[in-house]
Amino acid sequence: MQLPPLKSLLYFKHAAELGSFKLAAEQLYVTQAAISQQIRSLETHLGCVLFERHTRKICLTAKGKLLLPHIRKAFEHLNHGVQVIEEDPQPSVLNLSVLPSFATCWLLPRISSFQRQHPHIRVRIDPSDSLVDFDAGEADLGIRFGKGHYPGLHSEVLASDDMLLAYKPGLIDPLKPLNEQIKSNHLIMDICPDAERAWRILFDKLALTDVLQPHFLEIDNAALVMQATLAGQGIGMLRRQLIQPQLDLAQLEIHPEFEVACDYQYYLAGPVGHFNWHKVKLFRTWLLGQFNSL
Template identity: 55%
Template sequence: MAYKMPPFKGLWYFRVAAQLGSFKLAAEALFVTQAAISQQIRALESALGCELFDRQVRKVTLTREGMALLPHLTQAFSQIEQGIEALQAEPQPNVLNLSVLSSFATCWLLPKMPLFNQVNPHLQLRIDPSDAQADFRNGDADIGIRFGLGEYPGLKSELIAEDTVLLVYKPGLIDPNKPLKAQLASLPFIQDICPDAQQAWTALNHDLGNREPKPSQMGIDNAALMLQAAVAGQGAAMLRKSLLEQAVSLGQLDVYPHFSWPCRYKYYLVAPAAHFEWPKVQAFRNWLIAQFMGGEQETLTAGAGGVLGNSMLNSSLE
């Protein structure tokens, strides 16, 4: 004959009430009404066919059956709690496995690793540079950095930074004080195969009066390779500001100061919701946000020779 398990909630309420010796205290501990405690225990007693409490005016005491049941429930719920704690526990608390876009890892994260190590000397960062979204089910990734719209089914995403697309080139290729239209006409253009960069290029040409944007002589589906091509002087390029900090600070690239285009995509931290509670993830998140809010803007402003304007209309766009 199949054994019918009594209501789980009734078992849980019974355990708490038995340990506290009071329906009133159990109700306060579980944030329910005293009537709800009484009702659940009555249902449990009905399912078991015996009374578990001797109800008196000001207190309740366990019956013989209640005293026999309590140790088993205490052990069972203790094992359940231990299992849940183990499931939610932070694996390798001193190792953070990060899944990150390869371009972001190369151009932004790796140059800043000494800063991260200074702030978090106890934490080892393992980087998986991949453009594919991490599969968190296999345990290979603790947190991911994605560049998108923040829509990742089954995962929590937290916006950490926005970005803009800028026109960049090897120093000397473009004079920002002279009309840009004629200069671009004589320069090759390196096209980043991503929507934000393509929209920026179209918008710039529209403001220059070019109905038909100049076709690119090179198309690259990797921002890090795009940056290398621009540094090598192979042409002008549209690149995200977040990836330019080191190249600009080293004098490898100049930024045209009269144009910027806001990205539709943004940077998100992505992971199962429970991962965001881990101290190592919180430490990385706080450091990451602090870096985005820190010296990047100052570096690019200095490298561009002036404040980066948000307007695409300027007397140099002729």
């Protein structure tokens, strides 16, 4: 016994319960045409008409009325099953998977505010370069710097960022041409696409093509780049979000003539179900608040 396309059954349920394709479309975040097509496909598959179409409303036919309760029951079971699975196994522990540099420069300096607000939640931060295995329960949520394409996971943008030229106050004189400053200082480079791109853009802008390789200090971690910059070892190409605390404290300065928007953005990502967990909702709210207060 061949089942019809399952999605068409879901659409049927919504349309039947709301008595309207239009409302079902809104509820399901698709266009009305999508509903219309799925219902038609279901009807073709079953070989019978399920709705009487009137101009301003639809009614279930006899066959439709026969079908609805079964479909409804079926989806109740599916929902319940998924709900059982998706229950939070440890409501009082929040496991975050975060990029090492973001953890060091952004999250750690701010997390105490979250802990003060929600003292009953224990926060664990797992710094890792790649997304962890959510399936294995290794983390509840991830914060990533990327393009937002995390197949199978729910994700939302947190913020954009810019690459800035940063240095220890006094290291260079912002009134002298940038050109000169670049040539006469060490350049501290993070090995990451956005930083490399920003350097390239800067060089193009200054028409510098002959910068020597040894001029660069390459470090594979933005937090260490910042540390080196803080120590006055040269000029760093750093993300604004990561150095904001240092800028506020005037431990770093940025050159006023340079700024490049990053290709990547910060994303919050994780399995859809996790976003219903209480601890996750609290953290998400706090996180968005932190980004928006800047």
